Amino acid sequence: MDYHLALNWPDFLQRYWQKRPVVIKRGFANFIDPISPDELAGLAMESEVDSRLVSHLDGKWQVSHGPFESYDHMGESNWSLLVQAVNHWHEPTAALMRPFRALPDWRVDDLMISFSVPGGGVGPHLDQYDVFIIQGIGRRRWRVGEKTPMKQHCPHPDLLQVDPFTAIIDEELESGDILYIPPGFPHEGYSLENAMNYSVGFRAPSARELISGFADFVLSRESGSQRYADPDVPARASPAEILPQELDSMREMMLALINDPVQLREWFGEFITQPRHELDIAAPEPPYQPDEIYDALAQGDTLTRLGGLRVLRIGEEVFVNGEKVESPHRPALNALADAIELNAQHFGDALDDPSFLATLAALINSGYWYFTD
Template sequence: MYTLNWGHLSLAEFLQHYWQKKPVLIKAGFKQFVDPLSADEVAGLALEEEIESRIVSNNNNNWQLHSGPFTDYANFGEQNWTLLVQAVDHWHQEAAKLLQPFRFIPNWRIDDLMVSFSTPGGGVGPHLDQYDVFIIQGEGKRHWRVGMPDPSLEQHCPHPRLLQVSPFTDCINVITEPGDILYIPPGCPHDGISIENSLNYSVGFRAPSQKDLINGFADHLLDQNLSGNRFSDQNRQPAESIGAITAADLQQVQQLVSDMANNKELLPHWFGEMISQAKHELDINQPDPHYTVEEIAEYITEGSVLTRVGGLRCCYYQADASSDILLFINGDKVSIPATELATVKLLTDQEILSVTDNLIFSQSDERLQLLTQMINLGYWYFTE
């Protein structure tokens, strides 16, 4: 297990002074850091069709981007390229443990773990991200420059699928070593160039845009066949110009849209389903045949341990202490009685259900049925 060493900071101080405000280097954030996987294993993941990977190379300012899977790296040479593999936490259990120290932010905000292998001179160029990221230095060293948000910066595309930013003034200029952690808020320009063969681990956070939210909400309304109220103008006065859209018209349209978005019954259902869906494929294997409730009860009695599949997104919403709980897992929604909050927290807050945890499920037929359903969906699996 990885333990985050804040050094001269505390978690409270970090959240108050740095989170979404300014970048910071957490020197030796992971003391005596040991890489959870090797460069060869990263290359092995990039062989798989279902895993998103890409290589960014730069030779004499000729930027290229290649999409995986990759079976051979000989053509890229020994320097000036980076292999990036997305959602490694979905496929590599040891690497997924790197996310745990950052779970002081709610589950729904954490996105995935991206791992990159870089040769000397490798990087993706100076760029901006619109989300928070912690970059952990693994083996090797990397030269990082990070700046503060600057509206005068211009973005450009040296390659059709590669967005970079114009030169910026840095506030951090460091060489990161194994275990160092660099936190970069949204909108901060940054550029990392590998000094030697190196591994980096990026813990990214979801930051849905207004467009994403509106599109997702509209899709939910369509899926649920919810049309809501219609435009009404029963107090309409004679139009001065029949071609005009008036401010009063727009105000009423805005109110219609706002009323739908402010629907406190609808909003949590939509948001929970949307935000719990995985952006990348999960390594799900449903048991065949499915387990019966009686079989799960027997496994629990025998002292079995359950592990949640890597990258599975679990969260819940409860309006108040007496309201039913909406449990969201990978876009699925289950309504749970208000009295079962402790049970829900086991499923959402813990990646491993111990022998003791599982005994709690066996104390109730409803809990046991819920656990059996989750196992048969492939969301949890027996590890002991």
């Protein structure tokens, strides 16, 4: 299914992106839900899928984590089922991510889907990332407050809620409406009837995550082995003193690793293409041989990228799921990064090179791309 987003992207980026929340009425005209509540409930029964049930009864918040065996104990009001990264597991929902490729792929994270009964929600809270919330079936009321330092409290450790706030947006969303919320704006939504919501979330790595990820990369490569040296050790008034120039020298040693452009590029390509949630990888059995792939593409078959697979390009280098893909055929590699569906024309003359076919076969046999008629 193709979804067409009625949004003036240049105007939106200038006026709203990371600046102000906004409701986009009929962002998706004649919206059709790509998944049913029963299908979503079924996914939450799978151990590989990250899911939660959130309820608010008698003034108390309760959170339970999947996989779930049954929902018979849930009542008819005041609860929600939330499932992360549904686009990894349900192919039709992956199509809902494509209209947001006007923004950089590396910033897009995953698609969280919630089903809520009347009164269902997770309370007032803050997110530290951008999110587009698409209304599916049913109606849901949303309130968004001004961006101000909000005190978080934890009625439940899994719910980082905030104090009540004055709303600058207070609207009822209907099918196809979209609510965009930048980081730091408190918000809450609760269903007026059985409703589905689709949240397209964006990555916003913290400095802590970046430093930790880079440190792991350095350790795995066994780089940074240079040791501190001071052949002209300076004199000091006290042997207990660490001099400013010594701290400067150690900082320069550390920065030299980050300032290496080749190393920084390789690390970030690997780091940012690793998914935060599991992928629904199903390697073909038996594995494809390179000549079988050539024949299938020549006959007009299409390769489709696995939902949630992160394929990104830095300069002339392409990274897939945490690994760099090596090949001199840059246009073909660019096609892997740019296109969700690929045919023989995307690869051009690269298909005549046995080494490229072997590389493509390795990617397909890893379950990253699969053939569709």
